[in-house]
Amino acid sequence: MTRQQVSDDAEALAVALAEARAGRAEGGVPIGAALVVDGEVLAVGRNKRVQEASPILHGETDCLANAGRLPASVYARATMVTTLSPCDMCTGAILLYGIPRVVIGENRTFLGGEHLLRTRGVEVVVLEDRDCIELMREFVAAEPELWNEDIGEE
Ligand SMILES: [Zn+2]
Numbered sequence: 606m607t608r609q610q611v612s613d614d615a616e617a618l619a620v621a622l623a624e625a626r627a628g629r630a631e632g633g634v635p636i637g638a639a640l641v642v643d644g645e646v647l648a649v650g651r652n653k654r655v656q657e658a659s660p661i662l663h664g665e666t667d668c669l670a671n672a673g674r675l676p677a678s679v680y681a682r683a684t685m686v687t688t689l690s691p692c693d694m695c696t697g698a699i700l701l702y703g704i705p706r707v708v709i710g711e712n713r714t715f716l717g718g719e720h721l722l723r724t725r726g727v728e729v730v731v732l733e734d735r736d737c738i739e740l741m742r743e744f745v746a747a748e749p750e751l752w753n754e755d756i757g758e759e
Pocket of ligand 1: 663691692
């Protein structure tokens with residue numbers, strides 16, 4: 606199977622956004638992610654709180670799980686692409702595996718661990734993508750309780 610190639614951050618974000626939209630279509634929290642290594646999409650993932658009744662499968666952690674066990678040398682060349690600013694759990698996973706670069710669709714809906722990532726030497730790129738913002742705006746308005754549950758609030 607040939608892996609999908611992406612030529613820049615915007616193309617990689619489009620892959621993550623497609624995952625987010627698939628999640629929304631399933632009734633889930635619309636946050637998607639892609640792990641890109643050497644211009645190839647190694648794995649994708651999406652928040653599965655609803656679909657799998659999981660409190661730990663966020664876009665980024667689902668993506669890491671789907672990528673399977675990887676050597677440190679692969680993580681060291683990886684970019685984690687996510688439609689929304691990564692929460693503390695996903696920030697921790699990014700730091701744990703030594704992923705040096707994170708591309709974020711937007712951080713207006715939610716601002717996660719970007720400061721900590723930068724403090725620890727991770728390159729953080731925020732694209733403020735209109736489609737990502739609009740997807741979350743629509744979701745938060747339609748499903749406020751589900752959104753609050755996902756960020757640990759009531
Ligand atoms: Zn998360």
